[in-house]
Amino acid sequence: GGGTGGGGASAGPIKLTDGKLVLAVINDQSAVYAELSGKNAVEAVKMAVEDFKAKYGENVFGGTVDVITADHQNKPDLASSKAQEFYERSNADVIFDVPTSSAALAIAKVANDEKRLYINITAATTDLTGPQCNKYTFHYAYDTYMLAAGTGVWVTQNVGKSWYIIYPNYAFGQDMEKSFRNAITKTGGTIVASDGSPFPNQTGDFSNLLVKAGSLKPQVLGAMQAGGDLVNVVKQYNQFKLKDQNIQLAIGLLFDTDITALGSDAYAGVVYTTPWVWNMDDQARTFADKFLKRTNIRPTFAHAGNYSAAWQYMDAIRRAGTDDPDAVVKQLEGYKFNDFFIRNGYIRPEDHWVQHDALLAQVKPASDVKEKFDYSKVLGTLKAEQVSRPLSETGCQMPK
Amino acid sequence: MSGRYPRIAMVVGSAVVALVLPRVIYSVLALDILLWALFAMSVDLLVGYVGLLSFGHAAFWGGAAYVAALLARDLRLAFPLAALAGVLAAMALAVPVGYLSIRRRGIYFAMVTLAFAQMLFYLVNELRGVTGGENGVQGVPRLLWGVSVTRPGDFYYAALPLVLLGYLAVYRVTRSPFGHVLAAIRDNEARAQALGYPTPRYKLVAFVLSAGIAGLAGSLYAIGHGFASLDLLHWTTSGTVVLMVVLGGTGTLWGSLVGAAIVLFLRDQLSSVTEASDAVTGAILIAIVLGFRRGLWRSLAALPARAVRRLART
Amino acid sequence: MPPFTTRRTIRSPILARTDGFAVETRGVTKEFAGFRAVNGVDLRLEAGRVHALVGPNGAGKTSLFNLLTGFLKPTSGEVLIFGRDATHLRADEIANLGVARSFQITSLFEQLSALEHVLLALQSATDLGLRFWSSEGALRRFVPRGRELLGEVGLEGAADRLASDLPYGQKRALELAIALAREPRLLLLDEPTSGMGLEDVGRTIALIRQVAGGRTVLLVEHNMGVVAEVAQRVVVMQQGRVIADGPYEAVRHDPAVIAAYLGQVDA
Amino acid sequence: MRRGPRRTSMDLGYATLQVFNGLVNGAFYALLSLGLAVIFGMLRVVNFAHGAFYMLGAFAAYLLQLELGIGFWPALVLAPAAVALVGIAVERLLLRRLYGLDPLYGFLLTFGLTLLIQDGMRVRFGLQGQPYATPTELGGSLSLGAIAYPAYRLFVIAFSLAVCVAVWYAIERTRLGMVVRASIERRDLTRAFGISVDRWVTGTFAFGIALAGLAGVLAAPMRNVSPTMGAEPVILTFAVVVIGGMGSIAGAVVAGFAVGVLASLGAIVNPALENILVFALMAVVLLVRPAGLFGSLEAR
């Protein structure tokens, strides 16, 4: 892979403020999101550093480049103290990834206090570019608005207009519910009912909501759960045979790992939105092959997003000629670019949302799966503007 | 302790250690150790001195943390006041919880407190309008009458007097006439009752005091880290603090400090050494239960005596 | 339940004075899951005397003890202690009326020293107990009296030993010391000499005699030697009821008592 | 909670189905708390690791399927047996050293064991769910009058009820329960009465663990098979056990089903109630009957 972005002042030798560049990855390495980003996201960032050096010369930064990492176990307190420690003690210049919205919001706050960069990749909350936006935080890859604008709209238009939404009752789920509600009603659909499921769900049981779905008889059951919860919902959706009652399943956020957990037949036909699929085209596949060689798995969009974000961050330093955070922010703001992950990319200066095209994909039945991790078929592209929250709706007051 | 001088030396020594600690280890970790130790002492106050193993002390640590964090953020209270409010909230919560829990003892007490803490966990999660649910209470300022103590290193020193006050409180309670009655109740409750002590009242007071101490630690922890989260209320938090107490040795307040330091230090180090830090923690706990039931502090403290005895024999 | 008047039937001439009772029970009954361990007992203990409670095993002596001291709640009936209705009081409240007891099975604080036991008992008469803010130095004023008490029961040398390390006989002596520390007006002792060697039995007899001065004492004993030596009055129970009541010599020859409890000869 | 306009018309069928859902959840509570009660009642050990063994049961079924192609029905026997073997090792190597000590040590040891097992499985298998299919024989739905309900779930209810009754009979009506209770209460003395304590105790522990494993196998086709699947249920089970009365076999079963149904009915009003209701119920029981519905305070 590599950046194909053009423009930007390509200054001479780069001056690092403290003689070295430290890229930090804070994410979940031991709990529910460990598979979809985790240690392999760290590998992705390391790959980006190596590739960047290969392209621009080993000594491009005139100093060492370190990649450091910490496990936040999805705990916002741990995330924030790790971030604090990284910025302060390890002189980290930037933090990447941070799945789990609460942890991401906590780190955004630290970044702002410490005046260092934070580029979010795996957290979905729109608050990062909304009320809690700040000068040093960027939101890459995807957010709940994108998912709703894709899946919510398409399913309402093509599958059914009446929805029953079930969502895990916490920040992420509520944000998803709100985004989907907006998207669906705007498209002319109706929401018959929407229920929050307890989070965490102690028993892994969702049968009450599915039974309720059976009696509400909506055309679409919108499941906003993620990870293990989602797997349970889908398992039980199939057990209660809701499909036979013509209640179609729509899923808010789907990762390949969720499909692996049940096999793709359990999901067959489900349409979902994703920023990226590893075999969407040659450029993506080239990266995916390289990644497979290194990690033995195909990259999720979180892995690819980490690579891409790290690359773009380093490129901004290269253009700025310094790693001074304010200078780097200036380089990033308003930047237009393309790479193997981001298509039609544009970093909005107003809220730091990195807008780009997304994909509409559909899970294939097991019989169509040709190689490992080849679960989905791309149905089409969603235009960047279409899946980006209008600036008027963000509520972000970006401090200058 | 034998004489007066060793005790004074110990107090002075620990004060010096407390003052220079942030120069030796990362100040956030240093404060964490002191606060978890205080938390562990509050649990030890019950386990070691009343014989009640609370497996739900996260409720008081976390409950107070939420109250303190919300007050500091929304009313912009200076942190000592916010912490005081946290303490009071924890004690208020401890009254009904304690009233119900002390009806059982031994393992039942552990399970009942555990369940109550989980109930609070879900309750706080559901009251997300106030508590922020999974997001927790974020962006808590560290205010000290107008001054904002932004740097963690500064906050360490700002909080130190309160922490030491907490230690002193625990020390005093265990070595008060009240503490003696607690020890008696631990050994033989019926007998204590026959001596005219209304034991339920004593147990309840001890429970509430312990909750207050845990609340102090929790409040300062939340303010120090700038927020309160659900994790502070989760049963694993209760488990961790019990682990610290048992590791250090029940009924020895110093043990709590040793236990807290070891667990936090290990956690800090392990996360970069091994993938399975929980498994290591679990293995340590198993080893302690099987091999060092008296706790590290007592085992260590007994070493010199044992060495002397061995020398004497040869 | 029989009407109030019939319950005042006076069994023993000694009990003619109704105002001097340390303990009075009226039709006290205790049922355990349908089994009546104590069955309508009217007991009157005259202030200042030593009473023995004897009876076959399972007669309900310990249960009655527990009813008097608040460790059990009667199914029906009333308990009056020093004229106060104590039926619904908790164990600690009854203790604070001036009642001290020992237990049939030794019951001490394993990890406290002998002296600490006595201090704890002395302290219980004050309001120091709940003072979690004051220093333990406040207890120092009890030490002289504490040592004195230990001396009285022959434990002066064992003041600093842990209760769990004491031999059986000394444990029982310590129990006695704690009971005495509370300066009780009513002293209840459940088998104080059981498991003791002859020497300790002798000492205990002397001690009970000594402390009995001015106090009401009720002791349960199977050792008739002890009963004969110390008790001024003997109450005999069988199957939850009182079957005899009077001075030792009188009770000893009561045929019902012989059949139910004493057996043919000495023992 | 937002409510759809069509709610009223569906209430009755919905409520009935919720009762069934409650029974399914109750079946799991009952099996888990039954195992806990057997172990506690006889060994005086509160097995914190019960949830971990439940998880191991599900994984055993999954691995049997994956590695040996062994399906659900044989797994129903084999997986609990495999878990029981682990239980035997745990009892022989660890728990055995704690008998006669304060039961809190057993609690702490099994807490440590939970961390060890759970984290060990995570390192080996990761946290993502593992697939396990519903047995084809039970893939369909049964219609019960006007409503239909998945056959597999009905099977879970019936099967666990049968197991509970059998266990109750074995413990209350045969020599087994008595011998093991005696062995735990006075381990050495019981040996001096000619009873091979070790074998009985190990057997009982393994049996209680096998019940957890069995619950795990039953859960595999319905719930996410992952290393943390047992972490939360075990806490709920504690509440159930307190409600039923610790160590009471009948209490565990009755409270298990009752709590399941009650929580599900609560969920009709508000899904969030499901979690809180159980603990609130526990508080009420403690207030009015501290020993639990079927417990006795004497055996504390």
Added chain:
Amino acid sequence: MLEVAGLSAWYGQAQALKKVAFRVDDGELITLVGRNGAGKTTTLRCLVGLHREMEGRIVLGGEEISGWSPERRARAGLGFVPDDRGIYATLTVDENLTLPPQVGPTAWPLDRIYATFPVLRERRRASGAKLSGGEQQILSIARALRMGARILLLDEPTEGLAPVLVQQLREMLLDAKREGLTALLVEQNLRFATAVADRHYLLAQGEIVETLDNAAVAVRERELLRHLGV
């Protein structure tokens, strides 16, 4: 029947028994007397295998059993009434009685036990914890009888018993002896001991200091009482 030689026992550093030796022949009833702490209980615990810090020979019916596990010794015919009664609090009276296996032909059937000890029959469904002190003592003795042991080891069985029961116990032991019972009895109550036993071993500070027969006890009663007391 039972022969003990060179039996020493320790509690940590402290030696509780010093080369104790004695024998109990078939059909004999022997007592071990001595003041508190002499080592009587320790001796019995060594015999049944509950005290492990020991050395010495224990021979039961010609077989050396000191290496055996407690359960094996019990099945070989040792019946034990411990000094703390050893009642199972969580088992009912019935269960307490039927718990140990019946190991010999002289095992008492339940009916006989309940006929002999009517107190127990009344409480047969009550749990052990709820029995009075004396009832527990009786239950403990009854349990040993029910096992049908070849030799009974009784540790202070009269402790806490009402006089009438002490007499009953005496009659019962005498009856059983006529039926061929062999027993080793630990007693502080000399009267009781002389009434039922054939021979007495006097234990002091872990050593057997004297062997006495009933006649000798009668003659030296005062001296012995002093010895036991002081």
